[in-house]
Amino acid sequence: xxxxHVTVVEGVLDANDTIAAANRADFDAAAVTVVNLMSxxxxxxxxxxxxxAPMLDGVALGVVEGDVQGSYDGDRIAALHVPVTQINTAAxxxxxxxxxxxxxxxxxxxxxxxxxxxxxxxxxxxLVCPAEFRIGEDARAMVxxxxxxxxxxxxxxxxxxxxxxxxxxxxxxxxxxxxDLDLLRANIVAVNPHAxxxxxxxRSGEGVEDWRDWLLRLLL
Amino acid sequence: xxxxHVTVVEGVLDANDTIAAANRADFDAAAVTVVNLMSxxxxxxxxxxxxxAPMLDGVALGVVEGDVQGSYDGDRIAALHVPVTQINTAAxxxxxxxxxxxxxxxxxxxxxxxxxxxxxxxxxxxLVCPAEFRIGEDARAMVxxxxxxxxxxxxxxxxxxxxxxxxxxxxxxxxxxxxDLDLLRANIVAVNPHAxxxxxxxRSGEGVEDWRDWLLRLLL
Numbered sequence: 001x002x003x004x005h006v007t008v009v010e011g012v013l014d015a016n017d018t019i020a021a022a023n024r025a026d027f028d029a030a031a032v033t034v035v036n037l038m039s040x041x042x043x044x045x046x047x048x049x050x051x052x053a054p055m056l057d058g059v060a061l062g063v064v065e066g067d068v069q070g071s072y073d074g075d076r077i078a079a080l081h082v083p084v085t086q087i088n089t090a091a092x093x094x095x096x097x098x099x100x101x102x103x104x105x106x107x108x109x110x111x112x113x114x115x116x117x118x119x120x121x122x123x124x125x126x127l128v129c130p131a132e133f134r135i136g137e138d139a140r141a142m143v144x145x146x147x148x149x150x151x152x153x154x155x156x157x158x159x160x161x162x163x164x165x166x167x168x169x170x171x172x173x174x175x176x177x178x179x180d181l182d183l184l185r186a187n188i189v190a191v192n193p194h195a196x197x198x199x200x201x202x203r204s205g206e207g208v209e210d211w212r213d214w215l216l217r218l219l220l
Numbered sequence: 221x222x223x224x225h226v227t228v229v230e231g232v233l234d235a236n237d238t239i240a241a242a243n244r245a246d247f248d249a250a251a252v253t254v255v256n257l258m259s260x261x262x263x264x265x266x267x268x269x270x271x272x273a274p275m276l277d278g279v280a281l282g283v284v285e286g287d288v289q290g291s292y293d294g295d296r297i298a299a300l301h302v303p304v305t306q307i308n309t310a311a312x313x314x315x316x317x318x319x320x321x322x323x324x325x326x327x328x329x330x331x332x333x334x335x336x337x338x339x340x341x342x343x344x345x346x347l348v349c350p351a352e353f354r355i356g357e358d359a360r361a362m363v364x365x366x367x368x369x370x371x372x373x374x375x376x377x378x379x380x381x382x383x384x385x386x387x388x389x390x391x392x393x394x395x396x397x398x399x400d401l402d403l404l405r406a407n408i409v410a411v412n413p414h415a416x417x418x419x420x421x422x423r424s425g426e427g428v429e430d431w432r433d434w435l436l437r438l439l440l
Binding site for chain 2 (some may be wrong): 040041042059068070071072096097106123124125127128129132145147148149151152154155156157158170176177178203216
């Protein structure tokens with residue numbers, strides 16, 4: 001008796017993960033290391049990149065800027081002679097509060113991948129949704145500023161849980177705040193004991209070298 | 221000859237607006253004034269409410285706290301003997317990065333509406349999506365802190381455009397920042413010339429009375 005076999009497809013990727021894998025293949029083919037950089041609005045991602053750019057001698061930086069609209073951050077990065085591609089989620093992507101793999105894919109044609117060693121994708125400022133979408137990155141970094149309160153890892157755990165590096169920024173303001181840095185760091189460890197923590201002031205430059213060294217290790 | 225008439229339904233509300241109208245009817249029936257309070261994570265919404273609560277003699281305050289998870293802010297408000305209901309978007313609402321009318325409706329049964337004059341809904345910390353969902357509020361207030369940068373009204377225009385009151389917080393930190401307050405205020409006016417602006421330090425209490433007076437005028 002002939003027996004019908006039912007083919008069960010297991011482990012099907014959702015559409016975002018399928019496109020993220022295609023991005024990943026393109027990045028591998030061009031030997032580009034990709035970092036997904038996330039934070040609240042105003043935590044200091046762009047200023048951190050402004051500090052980082054001149055510290056990368058020999059490593060070719062490229063940046064993708066994700067914003068709902070405008071190119072305010074992109075203009076700041078372009079002024080440093082770093083290749084920048086802007087993704088505006090309001091133009092064709094429904095004003096989304098995050099980047100996803102398909103949005104990044106739509107920008108790949110405009111990126112000189114062969115000329116880039118390290119591509120940093122500055123996501124839309126938001127502590128919730130960007131963490132839900134893989135974009136084909138090698139690693140995730142997030143910025144939390146000391147003006148935002150010690151409780152943020154507990155209130156936005158997915159973002160903190162999925163970060164490989166957590167940059168604690170605006171350390172220059174610490175002396176003017178009622179802020180318990182040890183409590184923030186303990187709350188981060190409670191949500192993500194594996195993330196590397198960096199203490200930084202993007203404004204003064206303090207500590208940025210340590211984060212730079214973490215990025216350079218990703219390229220090895 | 222019999223002629224068939226086609227009924228065209230115009231101006232159909234979407235599901236969120238339909239539910240927002242039902243919330244509005246319940247608030248009207250109980251004579252409750254409702255304010256939707258929004259900001260980035262860490263801008264100081266909860267501390268502003270902590271400052272406000274003791275300043276409202278005679279007006280009964282109630283608070284709804286919206287968070288992805290946890291009740292960290294709700295616990296702070298409850299400590300002031302203010303009735304608080306917590307909505308966690310991770311529990312049954314897919315971890316959404318905003319409140320919508322249906323989420324607020326699900327909380328109404330737990331609220332002593334007849335005993336409340338002013339209900340403040342502290343939305344999830346996010347400058348994008350909360351602005352897209354009416355919840356049946358009388359007015360919208362948002363908080364922007366001076367640590368977040370002057371460019372935020374231009375980068376997150378919907379939030380600023382739809383706010384009736386904009387509270388500029390953390391003024392006590394101004395002297396320690398490279399921050400152009402006039403530029404922030406001009407950027408707000410460019411996006412929303414009608415919003416009332418309040419200069420506040422929730423930490424010191426400076427300026428909170430002016431925002432309190434704006435709230436009290438809503439009750440008239």
